[in-house]
Amino acid sequence: MRRVEHVMGFPVSLRIDDEGFAGADAVDALFAWLREADARFSPFREDSEVCRLDRGEPDPDPPTPELTEILALCERYRIATGGAFDVRPPGRRLDPCAVVKGWAVQRGAELLRAAGARRFCLNAGGDVVAAGGPWRVGVRHPEHAGRLCTVLELTDGAVATSACYERGDHIIDARTGRPATGLLALTVTAPTLTEADAVATAAFALGREGIAWAAARPGCEVFAVTAARRVVRTPGFPTAGRARGTAA
Incomplete structure (x- = not known):
């Protein structure tokens, strides 16, 4: 299917x-x-829960459990990065997309598992949840759109990449209020896409120091390309062998 x-x-x-x-x-x-x-958590939809909260117009009831969970995850990574990752940096609107995407797609994958799916690959804009692999996942080169910089292998887990090639300098180091520097791209594998996506973005916000920070997170492996065009790969990063399918 x-x-x-x-x-x-x-x-x-x-x-x-x-x-x-x-x-x-x-x-x-x-x-x-x-x-x-x-619809509920986009910062680009004026009637979303996120935008209403950002405007100080919450519903009569407290925030929904899902929004409470998202904001708690955001706060966890803000604290863990010393403020480099912040979904509401000074002078900017609330934007939890870095957490919402992976969190929502991971929940979607869990719907499939609950229905009995055992071998699947769910690719959301290049961030992937895989089950029943191995699956081969290509990581786009940060400077050449038609090329890959690495290919990894997933059996049961997730991978996410943060870079500037799609949306420009959109990842802010909230400690300075300026676009993050030091990295061209950073890819993280983790047990869930909730963690892989958030860790990749948070680490990118930290810059060069984010490589070691991400690698120290339990269950995470890292592949990074620095601004100096140096490749850094943690020893456990799952390089590709023979696998069932491909996703890029």
């Missing part, structure tokens, strides 16, 4: 290799959940 939709501002592709998997309803639920997450 394969399906591709444009959700949350990027293409989301799903490949399920389970023969006999009859989970079309679960796939529908996955994409419906991603659309719901975008």
Whole structure:
């Protein structure tokens, strides 16, 4: 089973290799959940929960459990990075996208698992959750769009990359209020995309010191390209061998 939709501002592709998997309803639920997450937590939708909170216009009830969880994750990484990662830096609006994307896609993957899917690859704008692999995942070169800088292998886990090649200097070091420097790209593998995506962005905000910071996170492995074009790879980073499929 394969399906591709444009959700949350990027293409989301799903490949399920389970023969006999009859989970079309679960796939529908996955994409419906991603659309719901975008509507509720996007900083670009004026009627979203995030924008209402940012304007100081919360609902009569307290923030929903999901928004409370997202904001708690944001605060955890703000503290862990000494303030380099901050979803509300001075003078800017609340923007939890760095946490919401991985968190929402990971929840979607859990919907598939609950429906019985065991072999699948869910690719959300280049960030991937894989199960039942191994799967080969190509990481885009930070300076050459048509090339890969590495290929890794995932069995059950996730990978996320932070870089400037799609949205320019959009990752801010909140300690200075200026775009983060020191890295061209940083890729993190972790047990879940919730962690891989947040750690990759937080580490990028830290700059060169973010490589060691990310590598010290439990369960995380790192592949980074510094601003000096030096490649740094942690010993446990899963380099590719023979695998079932590909995702880029």
